[in-house]
Amino acid sequence: MKKIYQDGSNDWNISAFEVAKKLEPRVKQYFDKIMESTASNYLIEISECESPIEQLLGLALQHKLIIFEVKSDYGVYTIYPQYEIDCFGKKYRVDFYINVTYEGQERNIVIECDGHDFHEKTKEQAARDKQKDRYLARAGYKVIRFTGSEIWADPDECAREVLSVVFSQSY
Numbered sequence: 001m002k003k004i005y006q007d008g009s010n011d012w013n014i015s016a017f018e019v020a021k022k023l024e025p026r027v028k029q030y031f032d033k034i035m036e037s038t039a040s041n042y043l044i045e046i047s048e049c050e051s052p053i054e055q056l057l058g059l060a061l062q063h064k065l066i067i068f069e070v071k072s073d074y075g076v077y078t079i080y081p082q083y084e085i086d087c088f089g090k091k092y093r094v095d096f097y098i099n100v101t102y103e104g105q106e107r108n109i110v111i112e113c114d115g116h117d118f119h120e121k122t123k124e125q126a127a128r129d130k131q132k133d134r135y136l137a138r139a140g141y142k143v144i145r146f147t148g149s150e151i152w153a154d155p156d157e158c159a160r161e162v163l164s165v166v167f168s169q170s171y
Contacts, residue, residue, distance in 0.1 A: 060159035
């Protein structure tokens with residue numbers, strides 16, 4: 001069932017544009033300030049991402065976390081792009097590390113974005129990725145891997161999947 005907005009359209013962007021045109025100048029000015037600040041924050045958050053798929057997922061995660069934060073009280077969470085983890089004497093750099101602290105418990109989640117150009121291009125790289133996953137899992141990290149195609153097709157769905165793990169009672 002399609003949602004019909006006040007202006008009769010079924011497209012949120014068209015409806016929002018129509019609402020924006022009707023705003024009083026001071027309200028519009030303040031709205032623009034909020035949008036500019038939000039866009040700047042998003043760009044800063046993805047500045048360390050190394051690929052377009054990481055940037056897409058980073059934007060989707062930030063957006064979904066902001067929405068989720070308003071609706072819940074699930075403790076403190078921090079997302080670190082391109083984070084280095086020391087694990088059993090090996091150093092691994094992960095695409096995203098999410099640390100969640102809730103009710104005195106800490107949870108560590110790693111997200112990897114596997115672009116076609118690098119991951120699983122060779123058997124050796126696939127083996128290194130699998131070994132990395134095993135080491136991280138043994139050290140207590142939950143590892144979530146997405147293909148570049150998954151992220152490119154629906155970054156919001158990938159972010160929802162991550163958040164279901166971030167905010168689940170157990171993993």
